[in-house]
Amino acid sequence: MGTEKTIDRRVARTRSTLHHALITLILRKGYEAITVEDICNEANIGRSTFYAHFTSKDDLKRSGLDDHLRAMLVERQRHALAAPGELKDRSLGFVLGMFEHAREHIDLYRALAGGRGGTIVLGSIREILCDLVRAELAANKDRKLPDVVPNELIVQFVVGAFLSVLIWWLDGGAKLPPQQVDQIFRRLATEGVPSA
Amino acid sequence: MGTEKTIDRRVARTRSTLHHALITLILRKGYEAITVEDICNEANIGRSTFYAHFTSKDDLKRSGLDDHLRAMLVERQRHALAAPGELKDRSLGFVLGMFEHAREHIDLYRALAGGRGGTIVLGSIREILCDLVRAELAANKDRKLPDVVPNELIVQFVVGAFLSVLIWWLDGGAKLPPQQVDQIFRRLATEGVPSA
DNA sequence: TCAGATTCCGAACATGATGTCCATCAACCG
DNA sequence: CGGTTGATGGACATCATGTTCGGAATCTGA
Structure with a gap:
């Protein structure tokens, strides 16, 4: 059943931070106006890292x-x-x-x-x-x-x-x-x- | 009342052609996927002309x-x-x-x-x-x-x-x-x- | 604690769409 | 027919997307 064995703390942190940044930005300027780079800046996370987790x-x-x-x-x-x-x-x-x-x-x-x-x-x-x-x-x-x-x-x-x-x-x-x-x-x- | 004196045949043709092209493309690939250049190609109309009429x-x-x-x-x-x-x-x-x-x-x-x-x-x-x-x-x-x-x-x-x-x-x-x-x-x- | 595995980083690159500008040319209207 | 207006296409600047890669940082398991 379980698809994931263990969850590296780094990925957990990254994902969570990105989610949080997205919500912050949605509240600040609305969903449509947000760019991937915005999210990365807000989250202090590399853009390449973003694409390593989400498409x-x-x-x-x-x-x-x-x-x-x-x-x-x-x-x-x-x-x-x-x-x-x-x-x-x-x-x-x-x-x-x-x-x-x-x-x-x-x-x-x-x-x-x-x-x-x-x-x-x-x-x-x-x-x-x-x-x-x-x-x-x-x-x-x-x-x-x-x-x-x-x-x-x-x-x-x-x-x-x-x-x-x-x-x-x-x-x-x-x-x-x-x-x-x-x-x-x-x-x-x-x-x-x-x-x- | 009337806002337009006369309508130059060229602008009428251009606008109409663009509208028609848009509908054609909507039917072919859906509205979201369409780009301005697509429309211009379909209509055989210069891109600069497009922007002269629509934003x-x-x-x-x-x-x-x-x-x-x-x-x-x-x-x-x-x-x-x-x-x-x-x-x-x-x-x-x-x-x-x-x-x-x-x-x-x-x-x-x-x-x-x-x-x-x-x-x-x-x-x-x-x-x-x-x-x-x-x-x-x-x-x-x-x-x-x-x-x-x-x-x-x-x-x-x-x-x-x-x-x-x-x-x-x-x-x-x-x-x-x-x-x-x-x-x-x-x-x-x-x-x-x-x-x- | 340490070594190997995994992830993160950032910068560079390729791509594709947007929007503007302008000189030239063709079409239109009176 | 001649002056006015619109059409053209190519060059440019800009911006967002998505990919790649080597080196640095960090985690995990022993």
């Missing part, structure tokens, strides 16, 4: 930030599911946790996904959320109409709406309290938009 | 594809709003149009927004759609509850959900007919997801 900036992010975020989210989800309450209140239970988590790390989130376009940048977050919604749909499918509506469409609908609202909320400075955004979102999702 | 690849896209898309969508919405029928049926009128348009140009859409990448292009489409939804909300705001729910949140909710479903649909090959996806989406949006 690119994206690679570094993948093997660091994404994994880290994924771990955090899974943990939150575990908590949310373990909490007591009605099914109605637990459904979409990850939403509140996510709003809170995002607010705690608002700078990082905004640098990563905020501003323009970044919706899809949060690829791994999106995937996790899809998994959560899928699981929830599967759990509740007993008393459901025959599926003229593909489940996956519902999943995409909910996750897309959620991420969109989340990013908007963060970009606006997260003024509304998480509980309130959570409540509004879930009402929109379960009862529809009050327009038509 | 970058993104600029070219903006002044071509985006404007075109925006015009088409506005037109579709105008039609939908002018059509007879219940308000409920007329709202979100751009949706069906967009599904149909996307299916007609499915190769282009998938190269633009599908799979991975697509961040940049989605950004502008997203903005266009936000404008449409905002306009619709503003038009219907008379018989609305006092806004405990920020309008912009609703906008983000709807547009995020829509784009997410659209991309999923396209990536799956657009198997369901546009009318059906449209109907499902609008039902989800107006009545909520049938889970909780």
